[in-house]
Amino acid sequence: MGIETTYRDALNQSIEEEMLKNPEVFIMGEDIGRYQGTFKVTRGFVEKFGSRQDQYNYRILDTPITECGFTGIGIGAAMAGLRPIVEFMTMSFSILALDQIINHAAKVHYMTNGEVKCPIVFRGPGGAAKQLSAQHSHSMDGWYAHVPGLKVVAPATTLDAYGMMKSAIADDNPVIFYENPGLYTLKGVIPEDQNFTVPIGKSQILKEGKDISLIGYSRMTQVNLAAAELLAKDGIDAEVVDVRTLLPLDTETIYNSVRKTHRAVVTYEDWRSGGFGAEIAARIQEDCFNDLDAPIGRVGGLNVPMPYARNLELLCIPSEEDVVKAVHKIG
Amino acid sequence: MANKADYKITESAAELEEHLRDMLFIRHFEEKCNRVYREGKAGGYMHVYIGMEALAVGWMKAIRKGYDYVITAYRDHAHALLLGTPPVAVLGEVMGRSCGTAGGKGGSMHIYDPKNGFYGGWGIVGGHVPLGAGLAFAARYRGEDRVCLNFMGDGASNQGVVFETLNMASLWDIPCVFIIENNEFAMGTRLEYHASDKELWKRGLPFDIRSERIDGMDVIQMKRQATEIVEWCRKEQRPAWIEVMTYRYSGHGAADNDRQLYRTKEEEDLAWTRDPIARLKKQMMELGYLTEEKYDAMDEELIEEVEKIYIEADASPHPEPDEVYDNIYSDMKPEMGH
């Protein structure tokens, strides 16, 4: 059976269920309460966990516009054992909190040799929405996936958004939960079982194929699925590998696919140069070199600040046509 | 701000002796750290607390140890020792040994002992200040009556995140005592060269936070005022912003070997007349609680104790190479090599 919903509402439901189950889970961020979140992920929470009249409400905590400060308070609360979910209005604004996330959250477990845990989720939309231009369109996934001590997840489907949020909240480590704004309206079905989870650290094959592996995550997985349909018309049977978790990376699922198809194109929305897809390509090259029949292709965002004009913006964000072109290019 | 002992001492001889012993122990411990560093048995950045002992001693006597939260920056040995962290584990950490509080992975700047309420031990100036507010927030969230002592330097009090944190601490009624250890310097930069208004205590006022400046060189006053503030904070469930005046006699860190770059010998000599240990010693002698002989005996005893601590810490091995991947995460090791 299951419940038909959207990516956005799946997140909403997942968080709400976990907050109802565990009073130590709370959410904080800018305009997440009365305003219900910029992308409405926290719709209805104010009424469910408090009231509009509250001066402040610790479970649905509307914060001032001080990313570094409130992120730090969230991390401190996590060090004391609470399980905060920190919403960034966009991942671009999490740049103001990089010090707290990288220098503090990602380090405390190691620096205490395991004495202190930091069970916290940092979530929000990353990547281009629509014409938000240069300061509101950062992906940030590759930046975070560079940092040992963080886990980074980037679900591509509504079901995974629901299940991986549950895993992220249950995780005892800091988790970056990357939501591409292009996915919020994606439809899907989630189970009625509230205990359903999708594990962190496991990739999946969303479409089997024998000719080439299209490897991506988040919105690019949806793009890869569309590209696979186009490729089918050219008689190319593409396999779609949905990475889902960047850190820790499930190389096994990726390698098994490459060993079967002998060709790979890695896709990601972040800037192509130095983005996380480069890491995936490098690992395939290191460990599967002899299985490859062609160089590894790479499709990424253009290396430019995101322009405003829609036609230019579209040039910057990889599309299914770009993926098809890359497949043909490697031959 | 009482600079002279113009108050009546009601503390017992035993109580005062404990204060003296605590301060003297920290001083000897820190002097040993400096020697260990010079001998090459400790490295990196290491910052000692010499001159500031009364401050930490006073505040730690004001809290419920192991219940209340304590957090500070990298000048952290004293806080841990006073909370009950085994000195061997502190010195072991300074020396990068497996007996250390973090098995040698943290070093001098990152001493932690959460079981005793000590949450570090942080190296980004000002960066731990929101964390301390977060710890206190957790207490408030759960309806516990814990408070957090959140120590920072005068230099740290310039960081933007500190002001952000003050705003939220007041807005959300967080029971956190922000304590500025004003030792007059941020590394080699004197207070008047880094703060537009030298009265740092005023910085809590715009946030509607109880704000005060107190003397940190008089351990008796320090403890009394700290106790009042901590209990106020616990009861009122409100933050406080307290500037405590102190001085560091040593260099900023072990790597600072030319203090003349930023202050004169005369200034240091003058500051030594405010030495918190000498002051308490004098007060106790005047009361007939202490003699020179007794003081010397205590001094000797503590020097020996620190020596024993050193020998034990030095016997501990460095961590094993395969521990390098341990405890990056609570539930997994990253793939080796990647």
Ligand SMILES: Cc1ncc(C[n+]2csc(CCOP(=O)(O)OP(=O)(O)O)c2C)c(N)n1
């Ligand atoms: C963000 C940041 N900037 C610079 C430094 C280098 N640094 C370490 S300690 C210090 C001075 C801090 O002075 P203060 O806060 O007064 O503390 P004190 O050392 O006097 O205890 C500086 C500049 C740092 N560790 N972190």
Ligand SMILES: [Mg+2]
């Ligand atoms: Mg200072």
